[in-house]
Structures are given as structure tokens and as C-alpha cells.
Amino acid sequence: MKDKLEIIRNMGLDWTAFRIKYELEKKLGLLQKQFPAFSYSEIDLSTNLTETRDLTALLQESRKRYFFSATPSGYKDMKEVFQLDQAIAEADDICEHKFRYFSQHLFSYDELEWHYNPANKNSAPADQHWAAIADLGSDFGDIKWIWELSRFLFVYPLVRAYAVAGEDKYVETFWAYFEDFIDKNPPELGPNYKCGQEMSLRLMAWTFGLFAFLDHPFTTENRIELMLKAIYHHADHVEKHFSFALKSVKNNHSLSEAAGMYTAGMLFPYFDKAEKWRKKGKKYIQSEAMWQIYEDGSYIQHSMNYQRLAIQGLTWVLRLGQINNDLFEESFVQRFRQTILFMYQHQELPSGRLPNYGMNDGAYIHPLTSCEYLDHRPALQAAWYVTNGELLYKEESVSEIVYWLSGDNALAAPASNLNQQSSSFEKGGYYTIRNEESFGMIRCTTYKHRPAQADMLHFDLWHKGKNILADAGTFSYNTDMDHILYFNGTASHNTVTINNQDQMKKASRFIWLNWTKSKALAFSQRLQYQLFEGEHSGYGEITHRRGILESGDQWIVVDDLFGKFSNDKVSLSWLFGVQNVEKFSDNEWRVSIDSTEQWKLTTYCTQSFSSGLYKGSERPLKGWRSLYYGYKEPFPQAVLECGADQSLRFVTVIGAAEAKHFVSLDNGKVTIGELEVNLNKIGGDNIFNMK
Known part of the structure; x- marks a missing residue:
């Protein structure tokens, strides 16, 4: 009961009341009545249209409203x-029923299975109402x-391949897979209607394929009619169910669903509910x-990847x-600029990577690029151009999303002259320290x-x-609790753990x-x-209390623990983002950056301690990292315990192996x-005394 009361206090009475109401509606079957199953063949599309022109003519007008x-x-x-x-290679795989999940896992099918989980080889029920599926x-x-798979993100490589190679098979594959989805996913039945965000992302992908292939002979009147029925249903469902994202989920889901409504309302003004969708989408x-x-x-979800997801939806x-x-309102556009x-x-150039910080579920909702999933430059390049009319990076190779959304003339835009520098983001609680090479x-x-x-x-x-010292990532939302606690908990992060407990209690x-509860005590830059x-x-x-000081590309990390102790066990963890790490002594690890450069990490403590270097250990669960959803790989993790x-105090010095230090x-x-x-x-006012 105490835990439930704290959830109510943290999340608020409005959230709690909505959740109770929603769960009652599910149990009483009210959601099934609000979203009844039906067949598209039963629908007369003309009753949802405000114009009587043929559908191809209407879509030709719609395409003038689109990116191209x-x-x-x-x-x-x-x-x-x-x-x-x-x-082209990816699109060829897609035509052969080979799909890459979360930018990492390649699965092949004899025929498409829209309800199948290839990770555990089980399927969700296809004939149950979505509200009855967990x-x-x-x-x-x-x-x-x-x-x-049901997000239809494979549409984007199919369009890219067709635009460069011109082969008909990419168009036919798009339409064949669309028709197969409709055939095997009757509206409101099965898992693919459970989430309005998923339906919104699918709707966006469908529009991309529809307008790219509109002039092709394979885009028949019957296919157009079926597509418009499905888009109408998706937008209508999202609008009716939007309160769940708005009042319960309260994160990027509401942005994606608002984007889905806005997209349908803006592109298809002849739908009878188009203006309602456009206005509601824009408002939210x-x-x-x-x-x-x-x-x-900084972003509410404390996640670099979810922040990119939000940025991609807003750019669209x-x-x-x-x-x-x-x-859109200038205050919104300015806030959007700030998040870019x-x-x-927080970006490492020239790779485009960011710290693997926060939840990382593998989302890349508009993959119009050959750049690696971990490279954030393509998404940020497009967002910066849309908000400023300038490019963020000079490299053309990261500008393909810009090309598709804004045309080839956008590639000639000047690049903004922005500097990366040590920065504090106090509202979100992020602090960066930079020098020329590191x-x-x-946090x-x-x-x-x-959180x-x-x-x-x-x-x-x-x-x-x-990435010398790294974040472990997420791995999976639906795995055993040991893995959830390791990847989401304190033990996998580069910080201190007490009595093998997390800093917060997992409910x-x-x-x-x-x-x-935390507070920053000091953040400053001086000449030395x-x-x-x-x-x-x-x-x-x-x-x-932690203090971090950088000088001459050597880093001092001081961890002080003070207060009321009772024979506690204290652990300090360092998860490395490079593979070649060797334990040199009980308190020193050698880190090979490349064939010509080696660093070392040395830790001292006011108490005697033991240390270990783990890599892919299952018991205890240590030495793992996940850069892609559903995929974990062994990485070295040094753990000191006392x-x-x-x-007590830990002092850790990190820097070039040949650099001298004294502690x-x-x-x-x-x-x-x-x-x-x-x-x-x-336990004084500060750790460092730099007077």
C-alpha cells in the first residue's frame, strides 16, 4: 500500500484517476464497444469524403502538399x-522477406507474419480485440x-531504392506487403492496433510510399481506395484514443500521435474529419x-534516443x-531549436554518436539514410535545416533526410558555425566538459x-x-528482472552502489x-x-558526492560518501566502452584506445578494497552493454568493493598511460x-579546493 501511495504522489491524482478509469473500461468491455472490429470491405469511402472527384485526382492534389x-x-x-x-541491398532483402529489426537483427520469412515475435518464436493472437491483449x-x-515490422519502416528503403534504381519490384513489394497487412490485420483486431503511436508511425510510412509510387502502374485505383480507407481509420482511431497518450503515457507517444493526426489532416483535406485532425494535432x-x-x-524522458525520436516527429x-x-508558434520553434x-x-564528432544514455528501444522512425543507427547527424541535420534554413554539418553524406523533406536546393544552404563547448543544462541536469580531443x-x-x-x-x-567510459544501454523492456535491474539500475552505470541496492526502488x-534528489554544487572552467x-x-x-576535474586531458574523479553507516558494502563501477582493457594491478586498468595510444584508469581509496574485471559475466550479472535493442554484448567492467x-573517499585518475600523477x-x-x-x-562544502 505504501508503494502504491507513492506512485500516486509521484504521478499525480489526475494520472491515477485516468488509469483506474481506463482499466475499468477495458475490463467492462467498453473499449471494445468504442473501437468495434469491422472490415474495410464494409466501408463506403465516399461517405467520408467531402469531394466527388476520382481518388487519383484527389491524391495528385494531396501530393502538392507533401515533401515532394x-x-x-x-x-x-x-x-x-x-x-x-x-x-538497394536493404530493399532487395525486403523484397525477399528479409527484415532488419532495430537496426541490428536480420530475420527471414517464407511469408510475412505480422503477429510473430522472432526473438522467442511465438505469436500474439490475431483474432482478439486489441484491448484484450496484454x-x-x-x-x-x-x-x-x-x-x-508493423511500423512499415521498410517503406523508406524501398522508396530510396526505387528512386535510384527504378526497378518495379520495389513498388510491387510495397503494395503487396500493404495488402497482406490489411488482410491479416482486420481493423481493431490483434496487437497492431494496441498503440496509437505505432499506428501513427505506420500512417506516416504509408504516405511516403503512396506519394513516391503514385504515378506507377502498380498503384491502382483499388489499392488507392484501400490505402485511403486504412489511413482514415488509423487517424480516426488515434484521435479517439489520444487521451491515453496524453493523460497516461505522457511522453513521446503524444507527440507521435499528434503528428499522425496532423499528417492525415493536412494531406487529405477532403476527409470529412481532416480539419479536426489537423487542428487537434497542431494544438498538441x-x-x-x-x-x-x-x-x-533536455527532454522529459531522460533518453538520447527518445529525444531523437521526438525530434524526427517534430521535423516531419x-x-x-x-x-x-x-x-507553428515561434515559441515552439525556439524550444525545438534548443533541443537540437x-x-x-552532447555529440561526438565526426562519428555523430551521443552517449548511450537513458532508454534506447531501437527507434529510428524515418530511416532515410545509410548512416549508422548510432549516428545522430542525419536527424539533427534535417531538424536544424527546417528550423533555421541552415545546415548543422558540412558533410553531404548526412543530408539525405534534408534532401527528401526539403529538396536538393537545401543541400546548398550554408552550415551554421556552431562550437561545441563545456555546457550546463541545469533544468535537465546534464553537464558536459570538453577539450580538443575528449x-x-x-548526470x-x-x-x-x-525517471x-x-x-x-x-x-x-x-x-x-x-567511448572510454560508457552507459550500458537498455537491452530489453520485457526480459527477466535481473537484466532489467542491471541495465536500468545503478550497477551498470559509472557511479557508486551501496549494499548492491539501486539509488531508487523499482516498483x-x-x-x-x-x-x-540531487544538486549540483559547482561547474566552472578556468585556464588550467x-x-x-x-x-x-x-x-x-x-x-x-562526486567531483570531476579535467586538466590537460587527464581526468580526476573523486567520490565521497558520508553520513550514517552501518557496516555497509560500497561498490564503484567503471564500464568501459572499448574492448581492450587489462587489469594491471588491484587498482589500475590499462585501456587500449588503438594501436598507438593507451590510457590507464587508476583508483585509490581511504579504505582497503578488492577489485575485479568482469566481461560478459552472468553470475554476478556484470560486464554487459547494449547499443541496439534486444542485443547485448560483453564489455569490460571494473568493480571495486569495500x-x-x-x-570514505575514492579518487580515480584517468588519462594517457604515460602521463604522470600523484595521489x-x-x-x-x-x-x-x-x-x-x-x-x-x-563532507565539507566542496570536494575541490582550488583557491
């Missing part, structure tokens, strides 16, 4: 720049594996973005608005909205494109209790050094290069 009015004629000339051989814990496993795109994106550009609708002179800048300041990210915040992972004071470190797969200090109270009467009945815990001094750093007593 014909397949781009100059696209073939970009074959090498955009690496379109990859698009999201989690069912025999068919993680529903995301089913939804991934703006209002939801204005609270989901904090003033400093903002560009549609520009084309159709339906402009936030991502840019950057670190530190320190008091949660205002639902995703128990990772306060996590430290991510990058050097010359290599369910997506709910944490005892939300961590840069530093950050912060602390959190996630362990009750014990405070964890008993504590009083305040005296008794005297509170650390020397790196020519800089002498004085440390205050544990």
Missing part, C-alpha cells in the same frame, strides 16, 4: 554521396518485436513539446506546415518527471571518437519509487582546469601534470 511532388530526378546523382548501394508478460514476449504538437522539452533543451510536421503555409542544440552539445558527460538532477534509470552521477567519457518495469561537483541522497542517510563503517589521500592532494589539486575534508 515527384520522385527526385537528381537523386541518382547522389548515389555515392548517400551510399545508396546500401539502400502489453507485457504474455506468451508472445516483448510486443516491440511484433510492432517493429505545440503544447506537448513545450512541457516535454525543458527550457534548456514542421516541414509539412512550412510547405502548406501552416506555420542540446543534442549537438569530452565527459555527467545530476532532481527528477521532476518519471527511467537509477544512474545519478553517472560519468560518460569519450576520447577521439572512442515495476517502468516505475521507480523514491525518486533521487574544468570541474564539476554534485551530490545525491538516493541512499537515505548516506550522501554520495566495507564501510565511516566516511596522497592522507594529505588530500592530487597532482596531474603541473597542476596540484587540493581536496577538502570529506
Whole structure:
């Protein structure tokens, strides 16, 4: 009961009341009545249209409202720049029923199975109403594996391949798979109607294929009519069910669903509900973005990948608005710019990667690029151009999304001259420290909205494109609790754990209790050094305070623990994002960056400690990392453990193997290069004394 009361306090009475009402509606069968199953063959499309012209003529008018009015004629000339051989190869696989899930797993089918989970080889019921099918814990496993194929993201490589190669098979595959989906997914039956976000992403993908292949002979009147029926149903369903995303899910789902409504309303003005969808979509795109994106550009879901998902959806609708002179409020556009800048300041160039921070479910909703899934430049390039009329990066290879949404003339736009620098994002609680070759990210915040992972004071470190100290990622939402607690919990993050407990209490797969309270104590840049200090109270009467100081590309990390101890066990974890790590001694690890450069990580402690280096260990579960959803791989993880009945301090020095340093815990001094750093007593006002 105590946990339930805390959930109510954290999530609010409105959320709680809505959830109770919604669950009652499910149990009483009211959702089945509100969303009754039917067949598209029963529908007379003309009753939903405000115009009587033939459908092809209507769609020709609709295409003038779209990103392109014909397949781009100059696209073939970009074959090498955009690496379109990859698009052709992927499209050829798709034509042969081979699909890549979450940018990583390749599965092959004899025939399409829209309700099948290839990860556990089980299927969800296709003949049950969606409201009667569970999201989690069912025999068919993680529903995301089913939804991934049904998002129709394979449409984008089919269009890209057709635009460069011109082969009819790509068009026929699009229509054949669409018809197969409709045949095997009667409206409102099966798992593919459970989520309005999934339906919205599918709707967007359908429009991309529809307008790209509109002039092809395979795009027949019958297929057009079926497509318009399905789009109408999807938009209508999303609008009717939107309150669930708005009041219960309260994250990127509402943005995606608002984008789906806006897309249908804007592109098909002859639908009788088009104006309702357009207005409602536009209203909530703006209002939801204005609270989901904090003033400093950080995002409510505390996730780099979910932030990219939101950015891609907003880019899509903002560009549609520009084309159709339906402009959005400047305050919203400015907030959108700020979230792009936030991502840019956390980006490693030239790879385009960001820290693998927060939940990463493999989403890449508009994959109009051959760049790697982990490369965020294509999405940010398109967003920056739509909001500013300039490019963010000079490389044409990351500009294919820009090309499709804004035309080839956009590639000639100037690149903004933006600098990456040490930055603080206090609303979201992100701090970056940068020098010419390295950057670190530190997390320190008091949660205002639902947390995703128990990772306060996590430290991510990058050097010359290599993720030296890394975040473990997510792996899966629907796996055993040990894996959920490892990847989402404190143990996999580069921070301190006490008594093998997380900083917060796990209530369910997506709910944490005892939300961590933190505060930043210092963040400054000087000629000789840069530093950050912060602390959190996630362990009750014990405070964890962390200080990070960078000088000359050497990094000092000081972890102080103070408060009320009772023979506690303290662990300090360092998960490496590179494979070649060797334990040199009990307190030193050698890290091979490449064949010519080696770093070392050395840790000192005021208490005696033991240490281990784990890689792919199942018991204990340590030494794992997941860059792609549903995929984990062994990575080295150093763990130091000691008993504590009083305040203690860890000092970790990270830098080039040949760099000299000196640590005296008794005297509170650390020397790196020519800089002498004085440390205050544990539990004082600050860690570093730089006066």
C-alpha cells in the first residue's frame, strides 16, 4: 500500500484517476464497444469524403502538399554521396522477406507474419480485440518485436531504392506487403492496433510510399481506395484514443500521435474529419513539446534516443506546415531549436554518436539514410535545416533526410558555425566538459518527471571518437528482472552502489519509487582546469558526492560518501566502452584506445578494497552493454568493493598511460601534470579546493 501511495504522489491524482478509469473500461468491455472490429470491405469511402472527384485526382492534389511532388530526378546523382548501394541491398532483402529489426537483427520469412515475435518464436493472437491483449508478460514476449515490422519502416528503403534504381519490384513489394497487412490485420483486431503511436508511425510510412509510387502502374485505383480507407481509420482511431497518450503515457507517444493526426489532416483535406485532425494535432504538437522539452533543451524522458525520436516527429510536421503555409508558434520553434542544440552539445564528432544514455528501444522512425543507427547527424541535420534554413554539418553524406523533406536546393544552404563547448543544462541536469580531443558527460538532477534509470552521477567519457567510459544501454523492456535491474539500475552505470541496492526502488518495469534528489554544487572552467561537483541522497542517510576535474586531458574523479553507516558494502563501477582493457594491478586498468595510444584508469581509496574485471559475466550479472535493442554484448567492467563503517573517499585518475600523477589521500592532494589539486575534508562544502 505504501508503494502504491507513492506512485500516486509521484504521478499525480489526475494520472491515477485516468488509469483506474481506463482499466475499468477495458475490463467492462467498453473499449471494445468504442473501437468495434469491422472490415474495410464494409466501408463506403465516399461517405467520408467531402469531394466527388476520382481518388487519383484527389491524391495528385494531396501530393502538392507533401515533401515532394515527384520522385527526385537528381537523386541518382547522389548515389555515392548517400551510399545508396546500401539502400538497394536493404530493399532487395525486403523484397525477399528479409527484415532488419532495430537496426541490428536480420530475420527471414517464407511469408510475412505480422503477429510473430522472432526473438522467442511465438505469436500474439490475431483474432482478439486489441484491448484484450496484454502489453507485457504474455506468451508472445516483448510486443516491440511484433510492432517493429508493423511500423512499415521498410517503406523508406524501398522508396530510396526505387528512386535510384527504378526497378518495379520495389513498388510491387510495397503494395503487396500493404495488402497482406490489411488482410491479416482486420481493423481493431490483434496487437497492431494496441498503440496509437505505432499506428501513427505506420500512417506516416504509408504516405511516403503512396506519394513516391503514385504515378506507377502498380498503384491502382483499388489499392488507392484501400490505402485511403486504412489511413482514415488509423487517424480516426488515434484521435479517439489520444487521451491515453496524453493523460497516461505522457511522453513521446503524444507527440507521435499528434503528428499522425496532423499528417492525415493536412494531406487529405477532403476527409470529412481532416480539419479536426489537423487542428487537434497542431494544438498538441505545440503544447506537448513545450512541457516535454525543458527550457534548456533536455527532454522529459531522460533518453538520447527518445529525444531523437521526438525530434524526427517534430521535423516531419514542421516541414509539412512550412510547405502548406501552416506555420507553428515561434515559441515552439525556439524550444525545438534548443533541443537540437542540446543534442549537438552532447555529440561526438565526426562519428555523430551521443552517449548511450537513458532508454534506447531501437527507434529510428524515418530511416532515410545509410548512416549508422548510432549516428545522430542525419536527424539533427534535417531538424536544424527546417528550423533555421541552415545546415548543422558540412558533410553531404548526412543530408539525405534534408534532401527528401526539403529538396536538393537545401543541400546548398550554408552550415551554421556552431562550437561545441563545456555546457550546463541545469533544468535537465546534464553537464558536459570538453577539450580538443575528449569530452565527459555527467548526470545530476532532481527528477521532476518519471525517471527511467537509477544512474545519478553517472560519468560518460569519450576520447577521439572512442567511448572510454560508457552507459550500458537498455537491452530489453520485457526480459527477466535481473537484466532489467542491471541495465536500468545503478550497477551498470559509472557511479557508486551501496549494499548492491539501486539509488531508487523499482516498483515495476517502468516505475521507480523514491525518486533521487540531487544538486549540483559547482561547474566552472578556468585556464588550467574544468570541474564539476554534485551530490545525491538516493541512499537515505548516506550522501554520495562526486567531483570531476579535467586538466590537460587527464581526468580526476573523486567520490565521497558520508553520513550514517552501518557496516555497509560500497561498490564503484567503471564500464568501459572499448574492448581492450587489462587489469594491471588491484587498482589500475590499462585501456587500449588503438594501436598507438593507451590510457590507464587508476583508483585509490581511504579504505582497503578488492577489485575485479568482469566481461560478459552472468553470475554476478556484470560486464554487459547494449547499443541496439534486444542485443547485448560483453564489455569490460571494473568493480571495486569495500566495507564501510565511516566516511570514505575514492579518487580515480584517468588519462594517457604515460602521463604522470600523484595521489596522497592522507594529505588530500592530487597532482596531474603541473597542476596540484587540493581536496577538502570529506563532507565539507566542496570536494575541490582550488583557491
